[in-house]
Amino acid sequence: MVANTDNDTIVAISTPIGEGGISIIRISGDDAIKVAKKIYHGKDLAKVHTNTINYGHIIDPDTNEEVDEVMVSVMRAPHTYTCEDVVEINCHGGLLATNRILQLVLSYGARMAEPGEFTKRAFLNGRLDLSQSEAVMDLIRAKTDKSMKVALNQLDGNLSHLIRHLRKDILDVLAQVEVNIDYPEYDAVEEMTTKMLKEKAIDIRQRIESLLKTAKQGKVLREGLATAIIGRPNVGKSSLLNSLLHEDKAIVTNVAGTTRDVIEEYVNVDGVPLKLIDTAGIRDTNDTVEKIGVDRSKKALNAADLVLLLIDNSAPLTDEDRELLAATKDKQRIVILNKTDLPDKVDRNELKQLVGQDHLIETSIVNNEGMSQLGQTISHMFFDQGIENSQNNVMVTNARHIGLLHQADDALGDVLKGIKDGMPVDLVQIDMTRCWDLLGEITGDSYQDELLDQLFSQFCLGK
């Protein structure tokens, strides 16, 4: 929308991520207070005065679990930055807590703000006075010309080429449908049937989805591949952790957390950044073997993109091992049979059966044996299998592009659903056109009223 009076509720983390002791999650829009209220225990936010700050807790309404202790500011329209209702949640600055709260806000009715969207709303809602608005106009002017250029520069030549190619293919389909409609009696064009449309839609969808896979890859490169090291007590988790961390190439970033946060550490293994989850838990295991173990490992599993599951070669498989093997069956995993320096006690046949097609590596971490194989395996999984179909090394990294590709993907989903439901071709085509428009917004080739949103992506997120 050009003038966004469509006050749907948006949210973003408005403090730099991972730095500072406190994070602020800002929510703006008609439902800001309603959304916050759903996940907040404390005073009734609907009744508190405007411009007040309130102590309470964020809870997950599904589990009633307490997520964090927070201060919540409530500012009512119109005297706020965006001229809309604004709620700011001040929480402990740990990445996990902040993200968890953000996720909750998102799942209770807000959507992720686009870059610069708060400022954009302030601007469009006429919050800025004459001189200010003139300044912003200049800014927009500068940003516009620049952002178009930047957007185009940012677009890897290959990406825009791919998108234009996709659009051309879609346009061919659309044109054929349109000709059939507007010139039904003319025999020059083959009748475009939903069957043909289906083939095209599937083809285009596959191409979009493989682009989206690269987006995931790009995210991993930026944020690290969430990796859990799991295994029953005393299999060598902390040895593995130390081995990974003590290598020269380790990037040691100790993300500060509260007591409730889980420590994360970053390492670079053969070019793949790993974000090791719950390293505190691993370290704890040395002291309190009984308390920690399978339960904690399972928890770490949920957040992991990659699982390193350790098995003790010097002892027969236990039920705990089997349970962890079963629990990680659907995950990307590497099973590490450790302590090969000690006598083999594991039934290899059973283990191989349980590991199936997944990677199985043998190590003696204390002797530094098998570590390079582990590194290679991770790298291989990530770069060769992970980026399958990497389409000329195109990688989508821009959040706006990713969002548009997701929407285009959804539109194609609707196309296929329509075909399945037996809808006539001209209705199915409505969603195909939408897909075309969305892709055009990536390359700036289609003029859409929503295109304004792109221009503001030059503003920094959250303000």
Added chain:
Amino acid sequence: MKSAEALKTSDAVQYEGGDYDVIVVGAGHAGSEAALAAARMGNKTLLVTISLEMVAFMPCNPSVGGPAKGIVVREIDALGGEMGHNIDKTYVQMRMLNTGKGPAVRALRAQADKHAYHRQMKLTIEKQPNLTLRQATVDQLIVEDGVCKGVITNTGARYHAKAVVLTVGTAARGKIIIGELQYQSGPNNSKSAVKLSENLEKLGFDLERFKTGTPPRVNGNTIHYDETEEQPGDQEVHHFSFDTPDSHYLSVSDQISCWLTYTNPGTHNLIRANLDRAPMFSGVIKGVGPRYCPSIEDKIVRFADKDRHQVFLEPEGRDTDEWYLDGLSTSMPEEIQQKIVHSVKGLEDAELMRPGYAIEYDVVAPYQLHPTLETKLVKNLYTAGQTNGTSGYEEAAGQGLIAGINAGLRALGKKPFVLKRSDAYIGVMIDDLVTKGTKEPYRLLTSRAEYRLLLRHDNADFRLMAKGHAIGLVSDERYAKMEAKKQQVEAEIARLKSEKLKPNDQAVNNFIQQHGDNPLKDAVTAADFIKRPYVDYQTLLKFIPGPNQDLDRHVIEQVEIQLKYAGYIKKEEQKVERMKRMENKRIPANIDYDQVDGLATEGRQKLEKIRPETLAQASRISGVNPADIAILSVYIRK
């Protein structure tokens, strides 16, 4: 020198012709609708035409409707216009196109008896109270201080009015071209209007030069029909007008078939060999022609690899054996035209009755218009139809109706009437014209409408009749009839939402399985069940009780469409809703774009030229970018 003496001309002495509320200049499809609308709204109206024989004449295709255009006819009818009635009374064949596609693009098309169509419209105009039909050529507008106050005819009459509508079509400085032959002429060798164009230029209007054309006509007695394919009309009943009873529908045997044949490589070679004599390519024709209905020489040059093109043979009427060769539009020399015709299968011996021709004419560049079709330059002056750069009878009639309504409203001192893009194809067309302009004769296509599924021909009555009623063009009785239909549709939909089909109904499950679907697990409402592709309303009635009263086919059609396509309809409605917020942001009429800081130069120039009325309209102007819109949006809020 004697002959020159004999042809010497002189001007008439002027006299006062009288006072009117509205004067309409030109009585083609636009002018007829404009004049009837103004008169029916209670305005004393004068309709001036160059020739009474040209009232609602069809100088080109003897047909009305088709994709997008057929929907316009229904829209005109719903608003209280005449085209739907007129064609329902004078068609020789009726066909529904796109029946295999969705409801949004189904299109009704009629072959017209063009002479009957003209006579019927002329009669309707003659009988219309408040309306005077006169033959004369308007040479000049009476304009004082930028306000149009009347017209002056070649016969010297000075007619005064509160509003004037110009619908002069291809008569505006019209020139016919056939090969090397060129002469001043309106359509079908009628008189062209030269002085009016000069007057408009003098008033400061930017006129453009467009071109259109028509194919040759042949004597049907000399066509070998057995060499061609028959294209009969539909047996199923269709009408354009809401008011036409089904009992009036002609049986297939009472309809006249069209026939289909093709050009061939021989035809194409013939044309290629004579391209140097084609005015289209020799540089003689300067006007811009439509891509949408190209001449045969254009088709052969642009699509060189095609070895045949369709030619539809269409009857011009019941009381004539003249046939129209749809697909052979040409401005080649008559001699070549004859050979082209004879090269086509079935037309080997066809006698040419009239040659095809190209016609160049003046167009008022439509950026000079408000969405009401009033000119920005001269107040109380409206233009419509080909004058605004469109092609097609339906496009002309749709604009004529809007121009007539607005001229009538102005004369009555009432607020103007504008259809939005989400209201009607007519709204799409006018918005396109005044916002984007057109570089070639503009034809409506369904793809021009972004809310195509909402702008269906089957719901034109629901969309527009209330508006027509408010304007005074739809009688209370007719309006009540539409409301009753609407209520029946709503009641039946509500009923189907409460009626359920149960999993233990073996007949239902047998039926479902016959169509390869899984039997019901839970009860479903009839409203959900009808969404399945193999279920229609009549099938549904096998499994649930029928309604209390029998429903007519129009009601059933609505129930089916509204339920079957509910998901898509809702999506489009949401799109409209989003755009509405911008449609509602009006830009002040007196805005000085030089005072708006930050606009890009191109954006500023375009905004100044088009002077959009709403932010939404501004956003549709090419060259105005989103940043300009954002800046404008803040500026107008100040």
